Each structure stands twice: as structure tokens, then as C-alpha cells.
Amino acid sequence: SKSVWLDCDTGHDDALAILIAARSPDLRLLGISTVYGNAPLEKTTYNTRAVLQAIGRTDVPVYPGASGPLEREACFAPGIHGETGLDGTTCLPKPTVEAKTDMSAIDAMYRALSAQPAGTAWLVAVGTLTNVAKLFDKYPDLAEHISGLSVMGGCIGEGFTDAPLGTIQAGDGAQDRCGNWTPFAEFNIYCDPEAAQQIFSNPTLSRKATLIPLDLTHQFLATNRVQLGLLFGFDMQMHTEPTMNDVSAVRRLFFEILTFFAKTYAEMFGLTAGPPTHDPLAVAVALRPELFYCNGRGSADGLQNERFTIDIITEGEHGPAVENGRTASQCGRTVANGLVAGTDGVRIPRG
Ligand code: BDR
């Protein structure tokens, strides 16, 4: 099985990423580092420990990492994930195992990843990129050693770029927007654009990185069918009527996680078909990299893997992207060079 280290800011979709990373027979989860993001660091760390408790993996070490970005003020997402970062759950157990403090998260990541044979271990980052930037800053040789870096973040959509900015607002429907935090920027990249830029401007890392942007995650919605499948099992016979009594606490927990996430996505973005499964897709890259490919527009029939460099716009303050109908800040925008991007740019072949 493949070794992975997960870096996350445990909210709802991070919990699904943990589930796959920790319970997939083909993955060996070396450890988890936590980062501020969906909620402050203490909360994302608590949530991580609680989810591991729920899924019977208290043996996985949890290391608290950064509580704020490299240079900016921290931002959080209570509108999507609630004040705790994992609101809406009634079956979340109290964690019995403390977070590790014997070394820093950065040192723990380095120790675990560098102990694997060269070219085998994956680092999967599904929160803000502060820990990851610090890791490769302190241990630059690690970039050569790992097999891959999978990052959930950014958006490469072209939909919004020519549209009058004032017309792009939450609630307009996902197809008109690129970012989910500002019209330009996705949350994970927006929170610490300097960290993201450090990573994507590193030639070794950018060669090994797979970016899972909103363009892709919005093609994988946790629809009602998926939510019920998690609750009752995907092989549920439609003629039987399962009741809540038949359902384990773990299934119930993940059902609650998805339904809360669905509710806030509907409220905040008007996306009623179901919430995007952002973070678990980044784990899927490490699990089955061959399912992912990247192709330029117009070459959809060929399964060719083209690679693109990613630039992160770091100019501009954290603040409204649109003020009085004018562009205020493009901070956190991800620009893919050479790719005329849209949802055709990055996708998983179906079937
Ligand atoms: C990303 O932001 C967070 O709210 C989610 O957990 C995901 O990692 C999506 O933009």
C-alpha cells in the first residue's frame, strides 16, 4: 500500500478525506498535520482527533501546525462549516487521544515522509498551504524525495474572467463563478497566497504537484443519492425501507456531515444539487493517480498528460474582490499558464 501524509483543516469535506485516507486498504496513513482554515487551529485539531476516534484510527498521530498564514491575518469559514468547523454533528465522539507535541508538525511531516523509500510517499494537502510551505522551506530536499503532492485548492475557470465583476455574486449559481471566497479566489489558496506561491513556484514541487481545483470538485457533487448511499449503503435495495435504527453511528456521522455541508452550500452558493466533494478528491489522487489526467481544451479525446505551471496572484489585500462594482483585489487567484482553462481543462475520465 501507498504511504500518505494528510494536512488538513478539518471541516466537513476534510472529514471525508480523513475517512478515505485512514480506512482505504490501499493507503497507509502516516500521520495528520492540522492547520487553521475552516476554523481556528484548536478546533480543526479537535475535529481531526474526533473523526479519527469515530472511525477507529486513534493510532494515527495528529500534529497541530500553523495557527495563521505566513504573512497575513487568519481567515475562517464559519458560514460554510459553522463555528466549530464541524457543525451539525450529533454523533461525533469525544477524542480520547491527545494531539502530539513531541515535535513540531513540520518536523513530524519530514520525519515520516523522509523515512519512506524515495519516490513512494504522497503528501496530500486539503487546507490552507501554510504548513506545506514551511515544510519545504525548512527541508527543501524533501521535494525530490516524495512521490507526489496533491493539493485541493484554486480555480482555473474562465467563466468569470470576462464577465462584469459586479454580476458575479454568491447565489448566482456555481457555473458563473470561479472562486468560492471571492470571485477570483478559492478559500484554501486565498487564505495564504504567499504559501501557495512558494509551493507552485518551486520547480521540483510544481513538477510533482496535482492541483484539484474547484473546476473539478464541482463536477463531483454529493447528491441526495450519495448522501443516502453513505447512510444506508450504496447497495441498498430500493424496495426495502431501511430505518435509522439499522444505521451505525459512523454512517450517521458522515450523513450528518454531508447534509450540513449541503445545507450551507445551498444557502451560501445556491447550489442545491449537493455540495462539492473537494477534499476527498485530493486523496483519490494519491490512491489512484492514473484516474486523473490533465488535458488542454480541444484535445479531449486523447488521454495525454499535459502539465501546466500555476501562478498565484499575491498582490492585493485580503478584502472584497469587488467594491462599488470595481475590482478591488485578485489576491489568491490561481492562473494556469498555457491552459485555456475551463472544466475541459482538468477532469477524470468517466466510465
Ligand atoms: C476548500 O475550502 C474548505 O472550506 C474546504 O474544506 C476545502 O478544502 C474548498 O474551497
Ligand code: CA
Ligand atoms: Ca479543507
